[in-house]
Amino acid sequence: MVHCIGIKSTHFSEKLNSEIQPLVPLEIKIESIKLVGIAQIPQIVYITSKGRCSTFLSKAKFLNCLLCFLQIKQRHFSKIISYNFQTYGININAENSKYFIVYSEIHAFLERYNRAALEKLEVELTAVSSVVRNPIKGTVAEVNNLGCSCPDMVYRHNVCKHQIATHLYLQSNGWGSLAEYLQQNTGKKWEEKLLAMAEVAKYDLGI
Numbered sequence: 001m002v003h004c005i006g007i008k009s010t011h012f013s014e015k016l017n018s019e020i021q022p023l024v025p026l027e028i029k030i031e032s033i034k035l036v037g038i039a040q041i042p043q044i045v046y047i048t049s050k051g052r053c054s055t056f057l058s059k060a061k062f063l064n065c066l067l068c069f070l071q072i073k074q075r076h077f078s079k080i081i082s083y084n085f086q087t088y089g090i091n092i093n094a095e096n097s098k099y100f101i102v103y104s105e106i107h108a109f110l111e112r113y114n115r116a117a118l119e120k121l122e123v124e125l126t127a128v129s130s131v132v133r134n135p136i137k138g139t140v141a142e143v144n145n146l147g148c149s150c151p152d153m154v155y156r157h158n159v160c161k162h163q164i165a166t167h168l169y170l171q172s173n174g175w176g177s178l179a180e181y182l183q184q185n186t187g188k189k190w191e192e193k194l195l196a197m198a199e200v201a202k203y204d205l206g207i
Helices: 012-019 059-073 103-121 153-158 160-170 178-183 187-205
Strands: 007-008 030-034 041-048 051-056 080-085 089-094 097-102 123-125 130-134 139-142
Touching: 012 041, 030 103, 041 059, 059 080, 059 089, 059 097, 059 103, 059 187, 089 103, 097 103, 103 123, 123 160, 130 160, 139 160, 139 178, 153 160
Parallel strands: none
Antiparallel strands: 007 123, 030 041, 041 051, 080 089, 089 097, 123 130, 130 139
């Protein structure tokens, strides 16, 4: 039997940097998002400490952001077929259902997605949750199936940067969503994963 509260991946910062590239290399407050030109390229208009700016996102990047948002909100969400911009938000056609995201919600998500990349959050998995540390601000938050312990989630009810970091960390390790990860944390399969994680940690430490 393997007894372990949590194993931190010392490679997390490298993986996070490769998985989450900032949309903008500064903190942003998004004013609007729209599709531009015949090619319908997503464009965000935002405010930074240096003024008002705009940036084009690749279609693949924007689609991945939408997918990340929906997978956090809808635990068993898998694939986006198409999306289109409406007056008040974005209509999304999925394999077996349809979703509508109001602009204020996707604006908030993209701001936090950008922040998660800028702050290089560190994720540590436990048997019942993930612990997310912010090395820049020195703060700690816990993410579980109910949400996150941070004020952004508790009081504003937004998908927070800690949930985003946790979700993408699990995705990069092939463990799906947090719910899927927690369902697999018992029995022989879980012990094998912990042993594999321990081997990675030992390699990182040169043991």
